[in-house]
Amino acid sequence: MESRVDIGKYDAAGGQVLLWVFTGLNAVSLVPFFIWDFNLNLLAIALVEAAVFGFLHYRSLNFWSIWYENGDIHFKNLYKKQIVRIERFKKIETIGISRYQYGLFLDDNTVYPFALGPMEDLKLFFKMDREYYAKKLNAKLLELKNGRSDA
Numbered sequence: 001m002e003s004r005v006d007i008g009k010y011d012a013a014g015g016q017v018l019l020w021v022f023t024g025l026n027a028v029s030l031v032p033f034f035i036w037d038f039n040l041n042l043l044a045i046a047l048v049e050a051a052v053f054g055f056l057h058y059r060s061l062n063f064w065s066i067w068y069e070n071g072d073i074h075f076k077n078l079y080k081k082q083i084v085r086i087e088r089f090k091k092i093e094t095i096g097i098s099r100y101q102y103g104l105f106l107d108d109n110t111v112y113p114f115a116l117g118p119m120e121d122l123k124l125f126f127k128m129d130r131e132y133y134a135k136k137l138n139a140k141l142l143e144l145k146n147g148r149s150d151a
Contacts, residue, residue, distance in 0.1 A: 003069075019053075066114045089104070091138055
């Protein structure tokens with residue numbers, strides 16, 4: 001039995017639950033203002049906040065916790081869970097503007113975005129190589145993939 005290798009060190013489902021908690025707290029905090037003094041300015045503020053939270057929820061839909069275990073790569077967030085064979089792995093790259101957001105690419109060019117945890121971000125803060133973590137994970141996953149294809 002092979003050991004588990006964490007690819008994304010950020011708990012995507014936990015982040016999504018926390019986002020729902022903040023959304024609920026925001027909605028509950030607006031209720032007394034609507035009851036006591038409803039006006040169009042308050043409605044405009046509520047609509048802007050709803051748009052911001054809607055955008056954040058939309059962006060978090062395809063953010064994943066990713067790990068390798070027993071020949072499979074597991075993708076999980078609050079809404080979905082998927083499992084693919086390691087043979088479908090293509091590469092890991094830094095994506096987006098942030099140097100700590102990564103994408104795992106499969107052979108059909110499907111991208112699974114993931115992030116590092118805060119501690120990993122802190123460790124990499126002073127590194128000058130933007131692709132350091134991606135190179136390290138690519139080497140590890142290619143080794144696991146080649147080991148599986150040889151067996």
